[in-house]
Amino acid sequence: MLIAGSVPGEASPGLEHFEDKVRPLLVEHCYECHSAGHKIKGGLRLDHRAGWETGGDSGPALTPGDPAASLLLRAISYEDRDLKMPPKQKLSAGQTAILRDWIAAGAPDPREEVPGDPAPARIPARDTSAAALWSFQPLAVPTEETRRPQVKDTAWPRDAVDHHILAELEQAGFTAVPDAPPEALVRRLFFDLTGLPPSAEEVTAFNPEACGPLVDRLLASEAFAERWGQHWLDITRFAESSGGGRTLPFKDAWRFRDYVIESMHREVPLDQMIREHLAGDLLPAPTTADRTRQLTATAFLALGPTNYEEQDKGVLRMDIIDEQLETMGRSFMGLTLGCARCHDHKFDPVTTKDYYALAGILRSTQTLRDYTSNVAHWVDLPLPPGPALEEALQQKDRQLASLQTELQQITALIKKQQPMSGSLTAGKPAAAADLPGLVLDDSAARIVGDWKPSTTYRNYIGQGYLHDKEAEKGTCTATFIPSIPETGRYDVRVAYTPAPGRATNVPVHILHADGEEDLSIDQSVPPPLDGRFVSLGTFRFEKDGAGFILISNEGTNGIVTLDAIQLLSGKDRASAPEGRAAEVPADLEAPARQKELRAEIKSVQNKPPFRPETMGVQEDAEPADCPVHIRGSIRNLGPIVPRGFIQAAMIPGLPAIPAGQSGRLQLAQWMTHPQHPLTARVMVNRIWMHLFGEGLVRSVDNFGASGETPTHRLLLDHLAHDFIQDGWSLKKLVRRLVLTRTYQLASIPSPGTPSWSAQQAADPDNRLLWRAHRRRLDANALRDAILTVSGQLDRRFLGPNVQAGTVDPNSTEAQTLEYSYVFTDLRRSVYSPAFRNRRLEFFEHFDFADINGPIGQRTRGTIVPQALYFLNHPFIIGQSQAAARRLPGAPERERLDWLWRSILGRPPTDAERRQAVDYLTPPTSGPAPTTEEARWAQLVQTLFATTDFRFLD
């Protein structure tokens, strides 16, 4: 007989077991996801020995000889809720035993060779180092030589910007097209700077030679702050409700909107705004006003589309962090950080470690009130109220305090008048043992019939109560037989759970020492004693004598419930603290006054003034580093990563994150550091995009390797450099850009521009900027322009538009506010209630419905509902009528000029004028003609519907 394994080449029993049992099992149940030629899930391969030795993302799959310590066995045992393999169906006990035995035997595995490579990765490996990516390089600083690239046509440029553009044009053999006609330029300037159209008079009065003063006037206007505030609100995914599952109104989000618009108006540097967004609560605040605006700024971190009802609060917490990182990454740095939650970024120099270094900062920041509530809630931070408001608030507090004192007194009085059967709170379950006297729960009764146990109404005694399901009347009884401790008179009380629909005639039969009584209870009204009991009167019972209380559903007219009975002797009543006061004379008006007081308190509480608060974040009590979450799972944690920033964009000399702080302050300093390679470039590019229609980097939200490279890289760097030098001033940059020659070029050919079509063919996307882009007006500009023309625009600057009181996340009122909101205001679109599940219909059609994530550039869809809206919606029709009423009392020709200038910013062409005149002339045949006023209104509506209104030349 051979000794097992002693002959080379002969399979040992262990290997035999492997070949016979283990290998087929692995092939059948595991290879689909863990072998060559398939997807490799979790990085684990089970098709060769080294595969399980090394293991996947979670480490080695087996410990030979120790099944209990082997991850593989844990997975197939299905005991770990988060790691069940194979996922579709648990292995049988026999199959599990095969693998357990194999591991116990040391996991002999002859598969030394690595089978062919796995299916090729969909994305070829890339160089993801910072060195390979333009946007991670330091900014090119302009020098005397590079600031103004040499051009042949030296008369053309006005600004260094124009030198950059023209140099490229000349090199490509292009020429710049002529300047835009004045009426196109004035409309462009007004919409770009203020989001509003010029009036007909402003169109006429415009002098292109004196652009500067007009630009200065527009920059100083409130409308500028509103327009550019909207751009900022877009990238900060501003909204006034959480949307998603159970949408909750953000009652104080308007404060963030006001903060943004005011900051634009007051020229707060953009780097400071970013710092305030990330760490406003941690920045020094010299004045109360500073403190208020800085706290309000941190709402940025709280405004996301959070699913507050997510039941796994660990998941919720990491989801919020992910949303915060994704938003700040995209908006301020043009990076898609979210990718690194589960794996190192496939294109950009961002690793999973970087992600969790940043996540640690936000995990050390408190964004939710707590992590236990069924429906979670953001943090409301109290704001300093200021002296006048403080006085009013204190006045309100005093009023409330006095009402509450009176309520307390009257409640105490009522309590004294009502002998209580127990000291326990009504409305909550109570144990029989906690109540005075002799208490028999329904569980102690002799039950006949089909009673059904229930706990729906919570003011029961014992484990619950019974109800008769309103069926089988006359078949259900319950008999309580008290064992009387001492002969004497007892107050007999019955407990039941009241509700409308309960029987009003529940029969109770009492057998006592002196005879029998037949009584009846009305269970549709609350029991008068403590909300639990009704007293049936005092009866004598003898110790060891016969006596019972029987309740039945015979002849009843509704549901009968049964909870407990209570027998109170005189002694019991005296010992109950409230019982002693039973002699207090009844004050019949007290209950009415109590009710009145409660209503009054509620009403005062719900009326302004309110103590001002803002949504925001604060430091967590215990800042801590965060472990890597393998594949993004909260239940599969890897090594802990110290809090920090993206390693590929580290800046020397930055202070370290102190152990006792979250690191948000340092994050804010890092992100706005002049040497940060991304932030200033991204910001300058966004501003350029809003003025020119496309960014110098066209993928405005993506400065990574999968985004586009800049069309004019040096120009972008120089602008970013100057922007930093100018103190991150939005207005200075906007002023500079709109006064360039490049900005003021024509977007459509005027007769006799020979180079146009050839250049159009050579550079159809206008990457060289040889002409201006013809752009679409966004939803806000369209709506505000319509309201301007109609004269209906409400120009109230700042302030809330929706009044939402304190939010109880568990109340449906929170959703009702949003779902049944009627949009009626005519304020600028930036103030329109920004609910995430319900938008102004106009916004739904014109690409402003989805405010769940940062919007770098509005989408530009052409969809049929837009046309239907312009043709048929009452808003358009009504505003057209209002505009028609504003027409100057002048000859038709002048009225048409006024109309065209107001709506399209130009006079009508001859052909347009002919058609309009035709339309205004009533038809000579057919049904009754419309009135002249109606025809003018229809003409206005038609102009609103035309493409020229929707585009900006």
Add this chain to the structure above:
Amino acid sequence: MTTRRQLLKTTACGFGSLALAAMCQNQAAGQPLFLRPGHVPARAKRVIFLFMAGGISQVDSFDYKPRLAKENGNKRSFDDARSVAKTGKGAEQRVMQSLWEFRQRGQSGQWASELFPHLAGLMDELCVVKGMHTEGVAHGPATLFLHTGTTNFIRPSMGSWISYGLGTENDNLPSFVSISPSLSNGGPRNYSTAFLPPVFQGTPLGRTGQPAAEATIRNLNNQLLSSGDKNRQFGLLRGLHQEQLHRVAGGGHQEAVEAVINSYELAWRLQANAPDVLDLAGESAATQSLYGIGQKPTDNFGRQCLMARRLAESGVRYIQVNYTDNSNNPAWDQHGNMPQHKNHAMAVDQPVAGLLQDLKQRGLLEDTLVWFGSEFGRTPYAQDNGTGRDHNPLGFTQWLAGAGVKAGFSYGETDEFGHLAIAGKIHMHDLHATILHLLGLDHERLTFRHAGRDFRLTDVHGHVVKEILT
């Protein structure tokens, strides 16, 4: 006259150059709504999804578990999903038997309770999947997962993905319609495009709470104008547009302008055609009564279902019919009162059965996939020992019928209490993959590049469930 192909092409190109570029990268044709072939042979041309919001109880409807009656009232420990999510542990629960009696039905002998008497008579048509499981323990997350494949991220809805993948079959109607959608539990996100181009957005017909008889496409009519005045006004618009097109000629802007002009032409035709499609008056009395129209409990949902059939006939690709309301605990959410299930069943049973029969007799069931289900199921035990059942995403039942799926067939099972899916498990990602497959789309190839990444409805998951396909 322009052909549909030309029309769609010009409409398509009305996107801004970025969006257009994005689309051209993703689609050979670069024409968003242009009808195009899928990746694999299609078994179904269209889907009618009957969404039962709130969570139908599987153990009271199609998943027969005799053990529940035997153990009725017993306390046992269960891995309750809500409890696990909140505490990491299961909890002791009181077993609650089905409130409705089960019987085997039809030739196939499939089990069905008396909760849905009409559907019980059609079990030979249904492909019942009993091993469903999904993500999200609360309505919001689970409803979003059902529609968009994620509990929390902002992603396109399934109908948008399908429109994006296949384009439209009809020039004059939207390709994706949601009848009487709710504002709650995700609201518009359940039919929106997220980062897909806006043209793939679902078109809501009416809204929940509004009678289905009034459900229509918004802004379909200007009631202030006579048809003659409408014609005149539209004539003026056409004339001004010709002039404006001429004004920008040669500038490279024609496509964008023509796209807007064509959107008006499409709107003009939609105004003329849609009212006919949505008008049920032309349906025979027999058909109306088949759907339960005219009877109180079934009238509203019956109208929604009949409208769905008419849209299906007209070539709408993805039609969602919603049985829901605007509350946080919609329709089938019987936490405290299971008998209420019966009221909801009475409202949908006959209309859904009528829809199946009607589709079948018209031959439409051949190439229409009907899908019936909730965002999750319910627990086989009583919530808080009361008279209702809590949410159960870990094991539940949905059914499919029609194009490409086995009829009179059951697949998958839950444990003997009907709580956890244990065999033939189908994750919601798998069901999404399977439905895309039936429509001819490979869920791994139906991708869209956004923010530097290729996105899919099924993220990195999903398997086609071949076992249920014919």
